[in-house]
Amino acid sequence: MNLALSDEQVFLREAARGTLSRFKTVDAAREALDGDESALPDLWPTAREAGWPGLLIDESHGGAGLDAFDAMLVLGECGRVLAGVALLGHLPATAILAEAPNASGLLEPLATGERRAAYLPVSPPDDIEQNWSADPARGAARAPAPTATEDGGQARVSGRLSFVLDAPGADLLVGVALLDGRPVGVAIEADASGVSVEPVRRYDATRSLGHVTLAESPATVLDAPVESLAGAWYLAQALIAAESVGSVETALDLSVAYAKERHTFGRAIGSYQAVKHSLTEVLRQLENGRSLLYYAGWARQGQPAEFPLAASAARSVAGRALDEAARTMISVHGGIGATWEHDAPLYFRRAQLSRRLLGGTGRATDRVAGELIAQADAA
Amino acid sequence: MDLDDTPEQSAYRAQVRGWLEQHKAEAPVLQGPGALEDEQEIVAARRAWQGKLAEAGLAGVTWPKEYGGQGLGPIEQVICNQEIARAKIPGILDSIGVGMLGPTIIAHGSDEQKSRYLAPLLHGDEVWCQLFSEPAAGSDLAAVQTRARQQDDGSWRLTGQKVWTTNAQFASYGLLLARTDADVPKHKGLTMFVVPMDGEGVTVRGLRQISGEAEFNEVFFDDVALDSGAVVGGVGNGWGTALTTLMFERVTIGLGGEGMGYNSNRFANAIAGDEHARRDPEVRHQLGEIASELLAVRFTGYRTLTALQKGQIPGPEAGLAKITIVSGAIKAGDLIADILGPDSLAEDGEWAYMISFLPGLKSAGGTEEILRNTVGERVLGLPPEPRLDKGIPFSELRSKEGAAA
Numbered sequence: 001m002n003l004a005l006s007d008e009q010v011f012l013r014e015a016a017r018g019t020l021s022r023f024k025t026v027d028a029a030r031e032a033l034d035g036d037e038s039a040l041p042d043l044w045p046t047a048r049e050a051g052w053p054g055l056l057i058d059e060s061h062g063g064a065g066l067d068a069f070d071a072m073l074v075l076g077e078c079g080r081v082l083a084g085v086a087l088l089g090h091l092p093a094t095a096i097l098a099e100a101p102n103a104s105g106l107l108e109p110l111a112t113g114e115r116r117a118a119y120l121p122v123s124p125p126d127d128i129e130q131n132w133s134a135d136p137a138r139g140a141a142r143a144p145a146p147t148a149t150e151d152g153g154q155a156r157v158s159g160r161l162s163f164v165l166d167a168p169g170a171d172l173l174v175g176v177a178l179l180d181g182r183p184v185g186v187a188i189e190a191d192a193s194g195v196s197v198e199p200v201r202r203y204d205a206t207r208s209l210g211h212v213t214l215a216e217s218p219a220t221v222l223d224a225p226v227e228s229l230a231g232a233w234y235l236a237q238a239l240i241a242a243e244s245v246g247s248v249e250t251a252l253d254l255s256v257a258y259a260k261e262r263h264t265f266g267r268a269i270g271s272y273q274a275v276k277h278s279l280t281e282v283l284r285q286l287e288n289g290r291s292l293l294y295y296a297g298w299a300r301q302g303q304p305a306e307f308p309l310a311a312s313a314a315r316s317v318a319g320r321a322l323d324e325a326a327r328t329m330i331s332v333h334g335g336i337g338a339t340w341e342h343d344a345p346l347y348f349r350r351a352q353l354s355r356r357l358l359g360g361t362g363r364a365t366d367r368v369a370g371e372l373i374a375q376a377d378a379a
Numbered sequence: 380m381d382l383d384d385t386p387e388q389s390a391y392r393a394q395v396r397g398w399l400e401q402h403k404a405e406a407p408v409l410q411g412p413g414a415l416e417d418e419q420e421i422v423a424a425r426r427a428w429q430g431k432l433a434e435a436g437l438a439g440v441t442w443p444k445e446y447g448g449q450g451l452g453p454i455e456q457v458i459c460n461q462e463i464a465r466a467k468i469p470g471i472l473d474s475i476g477v478g479m480l481g482p483t484i485i486a487h488g489s490d491e492q493k494s495r496y497l498a499p500l501l502h503g504d505e506v507w508c509q510l511f512s513e514p515a516a517g518s519d520l521a522a523v524q525t526r527a528r529q530q531d532d533g534s535w536r537l538t539g540q541k542v543w544t545t546n547a548q549f550a551s552y553g554l555l556l557a558r559t560d561a562d563v564p565k566h567k568g569l570t571m572f573v574v575p576m577d578g579e580g581v582t583v584r585g586l587r588q589i590s591g592e593a594e595f596n597e598v599f600f601d602d603v604a605l606d607s608g609a610v611v612g613g614v615g616n617g618w619g620t621a622l623t624t625l626m627f628e629r630v631t632i633g634l635g636g637e638g639m640g641y642n643s644n645r646f647a648n649a650i651a652g653d654e655h656a657r658r659d660p661e662v663r664h665q666l667g668e669i670a671s672e673l674l675a676v677r678f679t680g681y682r683t684l685t686a687l688q689k690g691q692i693p694g695p696e697a698g699l700a701k702i703t704i705v706s707g708a709i710k711a712g713d714l715i716a717d718i719l720g721p722d723s724l725a726e727d728g729e730w731a732y733m734i735s736f737l738p739g740l741k742s743a744g745g746t747e748e749i750l751r752n753t754v755g756e757r758v759l760g761l762p763p764e765p766r767l768d769k770g771i772p773f774s775e776l777r778s779k780e781g782a783a784a
Contacts, residue, residue: 001381001382001383001384001388001454001681001684001685001688002380002381002685002688003380003382003678003681003682003684003685004380004685004686004689005380006380069380128658252759256759256760256761259761260760260761260762267762267765268761268762270755270759270761270762271761271762271763271764271765272764273748273751273752273764275761276751276752276755276756276759276761277748277751277752277755279755279759279761280699280751280754280755280758280759281751283696283699283754283758283759284699284702284703287675287679287696287699287700288671288672288675288676288679288703289675291675291676291677291678291679291681291682292671292674292675292678294380294678294681294682295674295675295677295678297380298380298381298382302381302382309674310674312667312671313667313670313671313674313675314671316667316668316671317671317672317675320668362664364667365663365664365667365668365671366660366663366664366667367667368666368667368670368671368674369647369650369662369663369664369666369667369670370663372643372644372647372651372666372670373647373650373651373657375644375647376644376647376648376650376651376652377651379644379648
C-alpha cells in the first residue's frame with residue numbers, strides 16, 4: 001500500500017508551482033475579461049521548457065514517459081493559479097497517438113511541444129446512450145460523433161465539435177470518428193482542407209475554446225485500440241478534475257486567510273460556527289476530490305477496468321467542490337467577494353464554465369451510476 | 380503509487396488466510412442457516428472465538444509482544460481485518476476494548492493494571508466498555524459530572540450516570556472518566572478509573588433506539604466502591620488519558636472506513652434491481668453523487684493507511700470521512716426508500732434497520748457539528764469560539780451558564 005507521492009512527483013509539482021508563479025495569471029484572467037486578451041501570457045514555451053507536452057509520450061519518442069497521475073499534478077498547479085497551458089487539449093490527444101503504432105512518426109514534435117495537438121472529445125457509449133457522441137453547441141441533446149469515409153486509401157472526416165478545449169492554434173486535431181459505424185481514432189492536420197476552427201471565449205477568459213468543423217477533411221486513421229479512444233475521454237475527465245481540485249485549494253486558502261483576519265462583533269469571523277462549518281465543507285469536498293484523483297491515477301495502470309468509474313467520480317466530486325469553494329469564497333468575503341476587483345469572481349467563472357465542458361460534471365455523475373449498475377449486473 | 384502488499388505483507392496475508400481457512404469452521408455462525416439466536420449464546424461463542432483469534436495472533440496485532448500482542452503495525456491489523464471479512468466470519472467481539480481501551484491501559488496504566496487486565500481483555504475472557512459520555516457531556520466531554528470522592532483510606536466512592544455504552548450488559552470492566560475535583564477548571568479535575576461492572580451499586584439498562592433494538596446502554600453508579608488501585612494515569616490527569624483513548628478511536632475509524640457496510644456497490648445493487656429506477660436520470664444523478672463520495676472515502680482510507688505505514692498518526696481530518704459516510708448512507712437510504720416505497724420500511728428488512736440506525740450514528744463518536752469545529756480549528760487553523768468555561772472552576776460553571784442565558 002503506497003498512495004504517497006514519490007520524490008520525483010513532489011519535485012514535478014513544486015517545479016510546476018515555481019514555474020507558474022513567475023506569471024501574473026490571475027490578474028491576466030481579469031484583464032482578458034475586460035477585453036485585453038493580450039494580457040494572457042503565452043505559457044506554451046514555458047510548458048515546453050518544463051517538458052509538459054511530452055508527459056504521456058514515452059522516452060524513445062522524446063517524451064517523459066510518465067503517467068496520468070503525474071500529468072494531474074501539473075494540471076492541479078495550473079488550476080491553482082487559473083493558468084491556461086493548453087494541456088487539457090494536448091495531453092489526451094497524445095495519449096491516443098501513443099497507443100497507435102502508425103502514429104509514431106507524429107509523436108516527437110508533439111513531445112517537445114514544437115507542435116501542439118488538440119483532442120476532439122467524443123464520449124463513449126454507456127448503459128443508456130448507445131452511441132459515441134459529442135458535446136452539442138447548445139441544449140441537452142448530445143450531438144453526433146464525426147463520421148469517416150475511406151476512398152482509395154484516403155480517409156476523410158466530417159462533423160462538428162463544439163467548445164473544443166485548446167483547439168485554436170493547434171497544429172493537429174486528434175479524436176474519434178465513426179467509420180461504417182465503428183469508432184476509429186483519427187488525426188487531422190489543422191491546416192488540411194475542410195478544417196475550420198472558430199475561436200470562442202465564454203465567461204472565463206483563460207479558457208481557449210473552439211468550434212471545430214470538419215468537411216471531408218483528409219485524415220489518418222489510427223490503429224489505436226478502441227479502449228484508448230474511450231480512455232482519452234476519461235483521461236480528459238481526470239485532468240480537468242485535477243485542475244479543478246487545484247482551484248479549490250486556492251479558493252479555500254484565500255477564504256480561510258480572510259476568515260482569520262476579518263473581524264465582526266469583536267471577533268474573527270472564522271470563529272463563528274456558520275463560517276467555520278462552511279469552510280470545513282469545502283475542505284471535506286476537497287479531500288474527497290483529492291482521494292479520487294489518487295483512485296483515477298492508480299486505476300489507469302493498476303485496474304484499467306475501473307478507470308472510467310474512477311475518472312468520472314473524480315470529475316463529479318471535483319466539479320461540485322469547485323462550485324462550492326467558489327461560492328463559499330464569495331460569501332465568506334461578504335460583498336467585496338462579489339466585486340470585479342476581487343479574485344473570487346475569477347474562480348467562480350472558472351467553476352461555472354469548467355463544469356459545463358467535456359460533457360459536463362452532470363454527465364460524469366451519470367456515468368458513475370452507469371458504471372456501478374454495470375458492475376451490479378456483472379456480479 | 381500502488382495498492383499492493385509488500386513481499387512481507389503478502390507473506391503475512393498468506394499466513395493469516397491459511398490459519399482462517401483451517402479454523403473458520405470453529406467460528407460462530409451469526410447469519411443464515413444454523414445461526415445462533417440467543418444473545419447470551421452469541422456472546423459466549425464470540426468470546427470463545429476472540430480467544431482463538433488471540434491465541435493465533437490475529438487479535439491485538441499492534442499490541443506490544445509483552446502484553447500478548449504481535450508488535451506489528453496497523454497495516455498488518457488491516458490485513459487481518461480484510462482476511463476475516465473475506466472469510467465471511469465474525470471478528471473479535473471486544474473491538475472497543477482491544478482497539479481503544481487496552482491501548483490506553485498500555486499507555487497510561489500501572490504495571491499491576493497491565494498484568495491484571497490486558498491478557499483477559501485480549502482473549503475475550505473479560506469484555507470491556509467505555510464509560511465516557513453522559514447525558515449532559517458528549518461533545519463537551521470534559522463536562523462530565525459523574526463524581527468520584529476519595530475516602531480517608533485512599534479508596535474511592537463513585538456516583539453518577541453514563542450513557543451510549545456499547546457492550547455494558549456483558550462487560551466485566553469499564554474505563555470511566557469521573558470528576559474528582561470540582562474546584563478547579565473542568566479539564567483539570569478529571570481522573571480515569573477502572574470500574575468492575577459487577578460491583579455493588581452498578582446498574583446497566585438497555586437503551587432502545589429508533590429501530591427498537593438496544594445497541595447501547597445507560598449505566599448508573601450509586602455509591603460504588605473503588606479501591607485506590609483503580610486510578611489509571613494519575614489523579615487529575617483524566618483528560619490527557621481520555622485524549623489517548625480518543626486518538627485510538629480515530630485510528631480505528633480511519634482504518635475501518637467502509638467496515639460499516641455503507642459502500643457504493645451495495646447501494647448501486649439495490650437500484651440496479653429496479654428496471655425503472657436504473658434508467659431514471661434523477662435517480663442516477665443522486666446515485667452517482669452518493670457513490671462518488673463513498674468511493675472517495677475508500678481512497679481516503681488508503682491514504683490514511685499510507686500515512687500510518689510511515690508512522691504518522693491520523694489527525695482530526697479523519698472526522699470528515701465519518702461525516703461523508705454517514706451523510707452518504709442517509710441519502711442512499713432515502714433514495715432507496717423512494718424507489719422501493721413503503722416495503723423498504725418492513726421492520727425485518729435490510730433498509731429499515733439502516734434508515735433507523737443512521738440518525739443516531741450522526742452523533743456517535745462526535746456530532747457532525749463538533750467534528751466540523753475540531754477540523755476547522757485544528758486543520759484549517761480557524762480561531763475557536765469564545766468560551767465561557769476557560770479558567771473557571773467547574774463548581775462555578777453552572778451559575779455562570781445561568782447568568783449568560
